Structure formats: structure tokens, C-alpha cells
Amino acid sequence: EDQVTQSPEALRLQEGESSSLNCSYTVSGLRGLFWYRQDPGKGPEFLFTLYSAGEEKEKERLKATLTKKESFLHITAPKPEDSATYLCAAPLSGGYQKVTFGTGTKLQVIP
Amino acid sequence: EAGVVQSPRYKIIEKKQPVAFWCNPISGHNTLYWYLQNLGQGPELLIRYENEEAVDDSQLPKDRFSAERLKGVDSTLKIQPAELGDSAVYLCASSLGGEQYFGPGTRLTVT
Numbered sequence: 001e002d003q004v005t006q007s008p009e010a011l012r013l014q015e016g017e018s019s020s021l022n023c024s025y026t027v028s029g030l031r032g033l034f035w036y037r038q039d040p041g042k043g044p045e046f047l048f049t050l051y052s053a054g055e056e057k058e059k060e061r062l063k064a065t066l067t068k069k070e071s072f073l074h075i076t077a078p079k080p081e082d083s084a085t086y087l088c089a090a091p092l093s094g095g096y097q098k099v100t101f102g103t104g105t106k107l108q109v110i111p
Numbered sequence: 112e113a114g115v116v117q118s119p120r121y122k123i124i125e126k127k128q129p130v131a132f133w134c135n136p137i138s139g140h141n142t143l144y145w146y147l148q149n150l151g152q153g154p155e156l157l158i159r160y161e162n163e164e165a166v167d168d169s170q171l172p173k174d175r176f177s178a179e180r181l182k183g184v185d186s187t188l189k190i191q192p193a194e195l196g197d198s199a200v201y202l203c204a205s206s207l208g209g210e211q212y213f214g215p216g217t218r219l220t221v222t
Contacts, residue, residue, distance in 0.1 A: 043213030
């Protein structure tokens with residue numbers, strides 16, 4: 001069964017303390033991975049698409065990487081405004097139209 | 112460019128009552144999704160449309176849930192009758208086949 005697992009469930013960081021979030025998946029024939037950010041009371045906001053192992057993408061303090069079995073979202077020198085839940089999603093067989101989401105990592109950055 | 116629009120944002124109903132949610136996707140996006148999201152969980156697909164056609168509704172509880180996407184643009188999701196367990200956030204998303212763009216969601220509370 002295709003599955004996406006995120007860890008940790010929650011992460012509390014001091015401002016400026018860098019860390020990484022993990023997304024592991026058991027999706028046959030993985031063809032990419034999406035990262036989203038979700039703020040309380042809002043819908044998920046698209047961050048990155050990674051298409052193949054070895055690919056990296058960056059946006060401000062966030063950097064996403066992809067291997068054959070997992071993806072990492074690295075957060076460098078986070079600020080309180082980075083506090084949110086970060087979701088990853090993997091496309092299932094058949095194309096990018098259907099994805100399965102992980103349960104997310106709730107990140108809290110303390111000033 | 113306007114994002115995905117959903118209404119209402121909040122809805123409180125008594126069990127056994129009907130309820131309907133409306134979604135207007137991003138202009139030009141042919142794929143439309145309805146998701147259910149429980150607290151602390153990732154979005155779970157209810158139904159996916161490609162233009163006017165429901166191409167994936169395997170997770171939609173068809174005894175009480177129904178959806179339509181007339182003219183391949185706006186969509187409505189209906190629950191009749193609602194049960195206590197239907198309390199959740201209902202998200203609408205649209206895409207061109209890759210990353211998805213989400214609306215703010217409708218928070219449904221069934222009492």
C-alpha cells in the first residue's frame with residue numbers, strides 16, 4: 001500500500017536553530033514529491049515539487065531534497081513566521097493528479 | 112490572479128440536516144479536488160474531477176455524500192444527512208495536473 005510518513009509529528013525550535021523535517025514514502029515507481037505549508041485555519045500552500053532523486057529546491061530559509069526513499073525539508077535559521085504545519089505528498093501510480101498526503105510536522109519557532 | 116474560493120467558511124448544523132459546500136477553482140484549472148481534513152491529519156481525497164467528469168470518487172461515501180461540477184468550473188459538495196462524524200474541514204483544490212492550489216476550506220461542525 002502506498003504510504004507517506006512524516007517525522008517528527010511536532011518540532012519546537014528556538015529562533016535561529018536549524019533543523020530538518022523528514023518525509024518517507026513507500027510509493028512504487030515514485031515520480032516526485034510535493035511539499036506544502038499549512039497555517040492554522042487555512043488551506044495548504046504549495047512550496048516545492050521535487051521530480052527525481054538528487055533534486056534540491058530552495059525558497060528563503062527552506063531547502064527541500066529528495067532521495068529514492070525519502071525527502072527532507074531543511075530549515076535554516078528559522079524565524080517565528082516559519083511556524084506552521086508542513087505537509088508532504090507523493091503522487092500515486094498513474095500520474096501527478098492523485099497524491100497521498102502525510103500527516104504533517106507541526107513546527108513551532110520560539111523567539 | 113484569484114485563488115481557489117470556497118464558501119461558506121464555517122458551518123454549524125444539527126445531525127441529520129443537509130449541508131452544501133461551494134468551490135470556485137482557479138481559472139483554467141481543469142482538475143478539481145475535494146478533500147476532508149481532520150485535526151492533526153493530512154487531507155484525504157473525497158473526489159477528483161477532470162473537467163466535468165468525476166474520475167476518482169472511490170473514497171466518497173456515496174450513501175450520504177454527493178458532488179457535482181457543472182460546466183467544468185464550479186463545484187458543489189453535499190452531505191445529506193450529516194452525521195456527527197462528518198465534523199471536519201472540507202478543502203477544495205485545483206490544478207493543471209501538477210501541484211495543487213487549495214482554498215481556505217469550510218469548517219463543518221455537526222452537533
